[in-house]
Every structure is written in C-alpha cells, then in structure tokens.
Amino acid sequence: MLTFTIRRLVVAIPTLLFISLMIFLLLQLAPGDPMAQVPLTVPPEVKQKMREALGLGEPVYVQYYKWLIQFFVIEPTVFIDWLTTQNRLFNWLPDTDLYTPCGPKAPADCDLRVLSWQNRSPVMDIVIQRLPQTLTVVGLSYIVGILIAIPIGIYSAYRQYSIFDQVGTFITMVGFSIPPFFTGPLLIVVFSVGLGWFPSIYDTTHRVTDWDSFVYQMRQMLMPVMVLAMQTTAQISRFMRAAMLDNLNQDYVRTARAKGLSEAVVVIVHVLRNSMIPVVTVIALGVPGIFGGAIITEVVFKVNGIGAYLIDALFANDLPTVMTISFIFAILIVLFNLIADILYGVLDPRIRYD
Amino acid sequence: MTEPTTTPLNALAEPEITRPPRSQWHDVWDQFRRHRGALMGGGFLILITLGVLLGDLIWRLDPKGLDIQNRDVRPIITAIWDSSAKVSWGHPLGSDNLGRDHLAQIIAGGRTSMAVGWTAMLLTMLIGTLIGVLAGFFKRLDGILMRFTDLVLSLPILPLLLVAVTLFRQPLVKIFGSPEAGMFVLIVGVIGVTSWMQTARIVRGDILALKEREFVLAARAAGTTSRGIITRHLLPNVLSPIMVSATLGLATAIITESALSFLGVGFPSDFPTWGKMLADAVPRMQEFPERVMLPGVMISLTVLSVNYLGDGLRDALDPRIRGR
Numbered sequence: 001m002l003t004f005t006i007r008r009l010v011v012a013i014p015t016l017l018f019i020s021l022m023i024f025l026l027l028q029l030a031p032g033d034p035m036a037q038v039p040l041t042v043p044p045e046v047k048q049k050m051r052e053a054l055g056l057g058e059p060v061y062v063q064y065y066k067w068l069i070q071f072f073v074i075e076p077t078v079f080i081d082w083l084t085t086q087n088r089l090f091n092w093l094p095d096t097d098l099y100t101p102c103g104p105k106a107p108a109d110c111d112l113r114v115l116s117w118q119n120r121s122p123v124m125d126i127v128i129q130r131l132p133q134t135l136t137v138v139g140l141s142y143i144v145g146i147l148i149a150i151p152i153g154i155y156s157a158y159r160q161y162s163i164f165d166q167v168g169t170f171i172t173m174v175g176f177s178i179p180p181f182f183t184g185p186l187l188i189v190v191f192s193v194g195l196g197w198f199p200s201i202y203d204t205t206h207r208v209t210d211w212d213s214f215v216y217q218m219r220q221m222l223m224p225v226m227v228l229a230m231q232t233t234a235q236i237s238r239f240m241r242a243a244m245l246d247n248l249n250q251d252y253v254r255t256a257r258a259k260g261l262s263e264a265v266v267v268i269v270h271v272l273r274n275s276m277i278p279v280v281t282v283i284a285l286g287v288p289g290i291f292g293g294a295i296i297t298e299v300v301f302k303v304n305g306i307g308a309y310l311i312d313a314l315f316a317n318d319l320p321t322v323m324t325i326s327f328i329f330a331i332l333i334v335l336f337n338l339i340a341d342i343l344y345g346v347l348d349p350r351i352r353y354d
Numbered sequence: 355m356t357e358p359t360t361t362p363l364n365a366l367a368e369p370e371i372t373r374p375p376r377s378q379w380h381d382v383w384d385q386f387r388r389h390r391g392a393l394m395g396g397g398f399l400i401l402i403t404l405g406v407l408l409g410d411l412i413w414r415l416d417p418k419g420l421d422i423q424n425r426d427v428r429p430i431i432t433a434i435w436d437s438s439a440k441v442s443w444g445h446p447l448g449s450d451n452l453g454r455d456h457l458a459q460i461i462a463g464g465r466t467s468m469a470v471g472w473t474a475m476l477l478t479m480l481i482g483t484l485i486g487v488l489a490g491f492f493k494r495l496d497g498i499l500m501r502f503t504d505l506v507l508s509l510p511i512l513p514l515l516l517v518a519v520t521l522f523r524q525p526l527v528k529i530f531g532s533p534e535a536g537m538f539v540l541i542v543g544v545i546g547v548t549s550w551m552q553t554a555r556i557v558r559g560d561i562l563a564l565k566e567r568e569f570v571l572a573a574r575a576a577g578t579t580s581r582g583i584i585t586r587h588l589l590p591n592v593l594s595p596i597m598v599s600a601t602l603g604l605a606t607a608i609i610t611e612s613a614l615s616f617l618g619v620g621f622p623s624d625f626p627t628w629g630k631m632l633a634d635a636v637p638r639m640q641e642f643p644e645r646v647m648l649p650g651v652m653i654s655l656t657v658l659s660v661n662y663l664g665d666g667l668r669d670a671l672d673p674r675i676r677g678r
Binding site for chain 2: 015018019022023026027029170173174176177178179181182185186188189193288291292295296299300310311314315322325326329330332333334337
C-alpha cells in the first residue's frame with residue numbers, strides 16, 4: 001500500500017509541472033498587453049522599464065523558472081513565517097524568518113512574491129483572504145449533496161422500478177440537466193424576490209457573533225449551497241443507484257439472506273459497503289468539478305470567493321492572478337485525484353498492485 | 355411467406371424460417387422503444403432542432419429588429435392574472451427593453467446554441483475516437499497517449515476555457531472577419547480540445563479488448579492492412595459506446611457554451627444565444643422573470659432530453675440488457 005501511495009505521489013509531481021507549463025504557455029501566447037492601458041504620452045523607454053518591472057523583458061523559460069521559484073519556494077516561506085509568528089494554532093513553533101521582503105533598503109537577493117497587476121499586492125494574500133468563503137460554500141454544499149444523495153441512491157436501487165425510484169430518477173435527471181446559472185437566478189426570483197425569505201446577495205463581511213447573526217448566515221448560505229448541492233446530489237445518487245444495482249443481484253447477497261440476516265443488515269452492511277467503493281472515488285473525483293461550478297455560483301450570488309476573483313482578474317487582464325488561481329484549481333484536482341486513487345486502493349484490495 | 359400447407363410434417367419442419375431475419379439495429383430500436391424517457395427525449399430533441407432550424411420561416415420577425423413602441427412587452431399569458439400588463443399578440447413571448455421579439459430571439463439563439471453543441475460534439479468525438487483508436491491499436495503509442503489523456507484530465511477546464519476564450523477573442527475575430535464566426539470557431543475549438551478525454555478512454559478500452567478477438571486475427575491473416583482493420587472491423591464495433599458518449603458530449607457542449615456566455619466571455623452582445631439571453635436578463639429579473647425563465651427552460655429541456663436519449667441509447671446498445 002505504501003509503495004502504491006508513493007508511486008502515485010511521484011506521478012503527481014510531473015503532472016503538476018506539466019499543468020503549470022500549459023497554463024503558463026497559454027498565458028504567454030495571449031496577445032493581451034498589460035501595457036495597453038498606459039497612456040500614449042509615456043515614452044517608449046519608460047514603458048520598456050515598466051515592462052521589465054513586471055518581469056516581461058526576459059525569455060519565456062526564464063520567466064517560467066522564476067514563476068516556479070516564486071510559487072513553490074517564496075510563497076511557502078511566507079506562509080511558514082506567518083504560521084510560526086502570527087497563527088494562533090502554531091505559535092508555539094520557533095519563529096522563522098525565511099522571507100526577506102523587497103523594499104527600498106532590501107538586500108539584492110530579496111524575495112519577490114507573485115504580485116497582482118491590478119493592485120500590486122501579493123496574489124496569495126488575496127487568495128488566502130477569499131478562500132474561506134469559497135471553501136465554506138463549496139464544502140458545505142458538497143457534504144449536503146452527499147448526505148442527500150446516498151440514501152436516495154440506496155433506496156431507489158433497493159426498490160427498483162417503484163414509484164420512489166421512478167420519481168427519484170426523474171428528479172436526479174432534471175437536477176443533472178439544469179445548469180447552475182439557471183437554478184441560481186430561478187431560486188433568487190422565487191425565494192428572494194417573490195417570497196423574500198433569503199437574501200439574494202451573499203454578504204461576506206457578515207460576522208457570526210450571536211444566534212441571530214448565525215441564523216442570518218445560514219439563511220444567506222442556503223441558496224448558493226442548494227444550487228451547488230443539487231448538481232452533486234444528482235450525480236452521486238445516480239452512481240450510488242447503479243453501484244447498488246450491480247451488487248444487489250450478486251451471489252453473496254443471496255448467501256447473506258439465506259443465512260437469515262435481516263434485510264437491514266444485508267443492505268447496509270453487505271451491499272452498501274461494496275457499493276461504496278466506486279462511489280467514494282466518484283465523490284473524490286467530483287470535488288474539482290464542484291469548484292468549477294462554484295465559479296458560476298459565486299458570480300450569481302455575488303460571493304466574493306476565488307472563483308469570482310478569477311473572473312475579475314480575467315476581465316482586468318491581470319495575468320499573474322489568473323495564473324495563480326488556475327494553478328490552485330489544478331492543485332486541487334491533482335490532490336483529489338490522488339485521494340481518489342489511494343482511497344480506491346484502501347477500499348478495494350484487488351486493484352492494489354504492489 | 356407462402357400459404358401454410360396442411361401437412362403436419364411441413365409445419366414442423368422449420369418454423370423459425372418464417373420469421374424475417376432481424377438485424378442488430380432492429381433489436382436496438384425495439385429495446386430503445388421500450389424506454390419511454392428516451393423516446394420522449396429523442397422526439398423532443400428533433401422537435402427543438404427542427405424548431406430552431408425552420409422556426410424563422412414561420413415566425414418571420416427579425417430577432418435584431420428594434421420596435422421601440424412595443425418594448426418591455428410581457429408574454430401574452432401574463433394577461434390571465436394581470437389585466438393591466440402590457441401584452442400584444444405581435445410579441446406572444448414578449449419583447450425586451452429595445453423591443454426585440456423574444457420568440458424570434460429564442461429561435462435565433464437556439465440555432466447558435468445547437469450549432470455550437472453539435473459541432474463541438476462532433477469535434478470531441480473525432481479527437482476522442484482518433485486518440486482512443488491510436489492508443490488501443492498501436493502498442494507503442496498507448497503509454498504516451500494515455501499519459502497525455504490523464505494529464506489533460508487533470509487540467510482545470512472551466513478556468514482554462516475562460517482564459518482561452520478571453521485571450522484569443524481578438525486575434526480570431528480578426529482572422530475570420532466577423533465577431534460571430536471568430537467566436538464560433540473559438541468556442542467550438544476550446545470545447546472540443548478540452549472534452550475528448552472520456553471518449554478516448556472508453557474507445558481505447560474497447561479497442562484493446564476487440565483487437566485480440568478472432569475476427570481481427572482472421573482479417574490480419576487475410577492480409578488486411580492496419581488501416582483496413584481499423585476502419586472496417588474495429589470502428590463499426592465501437593460505434594455504440596461512441597454514440598452514448600456523443601449524447602453526453604452534446605449536453606456538455608450546450609451547457610459549456612451557455613456558461614461561457616453567462617459569464618460574459620461568449621458571443622458578442624448583439625448576437626443572441628440562450629446563455630447570453632439568460633445572462634442579459636439577470637439584472638432585471640425582478641421585473642421580468644420570464645426573460646430568465648424562457649432561455650433557461652430551453653437550455654434545461656434540451657439538455658434533459660439529450661441526457662434521456664443517452665440513457666435510452668446506453669440501454670438499447672448494451673447487448674447484455676437488450677432482449678431482457
């Protein structure tokens with residue numbers, strides 16, 4: 001199992017490098033010029049200097065190498081410094097000082113962070129600020145979706161072709177087909193405009209201090225979470241149903257029944273455990289997709305998470321930010337692929353070839 | 355069949371010969387017909403396709419034609435509960451803030467959405483089948499092509515699509531002369547390039563299993579070239595998984611195009627597509643909810659029918675299920 005895991009980890013590194021190169025080259029090929037907005041009165045040699053300040057004067061491979069250093073060496077050192085000095089959880093660790101910021105009196109080998117072209121502040125700082133919003137909405141919706149989907153899948157497979165199964169299959173098919181950019185506005189029209197139950201705009205400055213503010217937080221999270229959860233539910237319950245159906249007709253189920261086990265034990269212990277093997281991997285593999293859906297949901301409900309930030313940066317032609325956020329999405333995908341692979345190995349000894 | 359003779363010996367002889375021989379596609383159709391959702395989905399898809407193709411022959415209003423006197427007209431059905439609403443038989447589904455007719459826009463927008471969906475799906479199938487067949491058939495290419503497929507599968511697709519469409523909009527528009535043509539090629543291209551992976555995997559798996567079978571060996575012994583084996587013996591046998599993933603590809607392509615339009619990186623603003631109409635309607639959806647509903651319902655119904663069609667096809671083309 002350990003060699004299996006290590007092999008997977010080793011494969012993940014070139015994958016990430018390849019993806020970063022792809023994104024980098026895509027942005028390099030882009031015809032957009034960050035200097036396009038600079039007034040024409042600025043002399044060309046000043047423009048050239050500005051270009052170099054943005055790191056644009058050098059050949060592509062040097063830029064790529066510098067970006068790699070920035071992302072994989074400098075940003076982590078900033079993070080470690082922050083962790084050991086300011087974070088409440090890891091304050092007890094000895095204070096580190098790995099990062100030397102650039103400034104007027106900085107040494108020549110100071111560390112330049114990935115800076116946004118929009119506001120000249122480090123991209124990662126903004127990402128870290130915005131990530132919690134995305135993670136709470138996305139994470140909660142995923143958990144809600146799974147919790148709804150699994151019982152539906154189990155029951156509709158157990159009572160195949162019953163009314164519940166027919167209705168459940170139809171509803172999941174509908175949920176699977178309606179895109180989030182339609183369900184979002186639809187829910188806003190019905191529940192915010194028509195009934196006035198929930199706010200239509202997600203207020204990220206809202207702080208939970210007492211019961212009332214907690215209730216408000218729940219109310220404003222409900223709609224974005226439901227929109228995202230609907231996609232998850234539809235997908236996972238379909239998989240759950242198919243996996244249960246595959247297993248329900250197997251010989252071991254008949255044996256279990258013949259031994260006189262109760263139906264609950266047969267279904268929950270025997271069938272469910274075997275059916276969960278493919279479903280767990282589907283759950284892990286679905287995480288990146290839900291982040292993609294989160295981009296749209298964040299735009300619809302005006303949640304200022306990293307998805308909405310990506311769209312902002314894209315329209316502002318802010319390539320370092322676009323690059324960083326896309327790459328964060330890529331890391332998430334590779335990470336969850338890895339988790340899915342390892343889970344598959346843990347759950348199903350047959351595919352562990354070590 | 356000839357008149358049945360009265361001699362019992364003749365009647366016993368070979369009764370099954372009386373049945374006409376059935377082809378595989380006949381069986382497939384029989385199984386497909388039993389899936390009610392798939393039948394309805396298929397019928398509805400044909401209806402929508404015909405509607406958007408031929409709709410402007412019946413409903414002759416120009417989707418871009420401005421009619422300032424009849425702007426912000428509500429759908430005719432609003433008159434049932436709100437007698438003071440501004441309705442007109444000239445615009446049965448209403449008109450927008452510049453007086454452009456909604457029905458005509460839905461037809462024109464649907465044509466774009468369906469065109470993008472079908473073309474992107476065909477491109478996806480082409481790339482997926484090509485890579486799948488190459489990887490499955492030629493052992494030397496297998497490792498590298500499948501590693502490449504895995505790599506592309508772990509790309510963050512939606513961010514990359516957004517980036518590609520935003521960054522390459524201007525040069526392509528310049529190359530193709532008109533903004534519509536440039537955007538069409540760009541969107542179809544990026545959807546095709548980023549969604550072929552599942553098809554490639556399925557096709558490769560099937561080709562790997564098929565090429566060890568005796569009929570391929572026989573074809574090879576008869577001196578058939580690799581190209582002949584692939585086109586005449588292998589491709590017809592992987593047609594059914596390709597068709598199933600084609601339905602999925604069509605659904606994904608329609609949704610992706612609408613999502614791009616919704617996020618504001620799709621077709622130019624005076625060029626209606628369903629996603630674009632939906633996005634344009636969102637700011638004023640409190641006063642005019644039907645402007646969100648119409649394109650949204652059209653996208654959802656189309657995708658729903660395509661998904662049902664795929665479900666039915668999967669059942670009908672699976673020989674283990676067929677005939678049960």
